[in-house]
Amino acid sequence: MPRDTLTPEQIVRTAVELLDDEGLEGLNMRSLGKRLGAAATAVYWHVKNKDDLVLLAADRVWHEVELPALDAADWRGVATAMADRLHAMLVRHPWLVQAIGSHLLYGTGKARYDDHLLGVFETAGFPAQEADRAAGALVTYVLGNALGASAVTSLTRKVRRAGGDAEEQFKETLARAAQVAQPFPRLRARLDTAAATGHGDAPDGTYAAGLRALLEGLRPGGAES
Incomplete structure (x- = not known):
């Protein structure tokens, strides 16, 4: 061409x-x-x-993330939608988590998202500085939860480029990690659960529970809401 x-x-x-x-x-x-x-x-x-x-x-x-309508009465629901949609986008594009850690990223797509997220909290009555902190906490939480999927994708590619079997290497690594965990009673008790079956996996519901706890702990001006 x-x-x-x-x-x-x-x-x-x-x-x-x-x-x-x-x-x-x-x-x-x-x-x-x-x-x-x-x-x-x-x-x-x-x-x-x-x-x-x-x-x-x-x-x-970043432009793929749909922005929900602002709603002061249900600001936690709107914030949850903002977090979930960002998380889904990061899982679709796992390289972006890596890029955030290695590049200075900016643009209208990210600015559009950040501005709307601040609006979620300001509409709910958060003063500007508190809105900044709340938005930062939510984005940091979502990025942290997307890191596992991004790391697994990156490691899988690295192993395959070297001619290895990624699934087999993950299995061997988990087996070695299980041996290391034997002296620790709480870890040992969980080795046979679903939480221990995948490399970098967290127990089912971890993301939703953490997000709910985060948002329930946020209140405009510290007031009940």
Whole structure:
């Protein structure tokens, strides 16, 4: 595909697809050009470098998060929807959690989300500084919960690139971790539960329970609500 037929929209859309398939480690101009059917040099006419491409891709996926209507009477319900939709987007695009830790990300997609989340708390009566803290706590909580899925995806790709069997390596690692846990009674008692069957997995309901506890602990001005 000649450079004059490429568009920024095509490049960013394809970059997101490549990132979803290969992660940050698999993104480079040559691989992207191959997917686009163009030379890597043609991509450089529209995007400065890989960091710029990650920035644009991140902004695109932030726009996927639908924003619920503000509702002062049910602000916790709205905040829950904001958290759940962000979490779902991060699980769809596990590379974004890595990018947040290694790139300075900004753009209209993230700004749109952040502004609306502040609105959730301000509409509920939180003063500006308290709204900032509440929004920061919610986003940090969601990112922390998405980290496990992102790490497993990244580790799986790393093992496969090295020619290994990711599932078998996870199984062997869990078996070694179970041996290490034997002297510790609370861990030992849980080894046969569902919580111990997956690498990086938390018990069912952990995310929802934690989010509920977080939001129940937030009150505008410390007042009952």
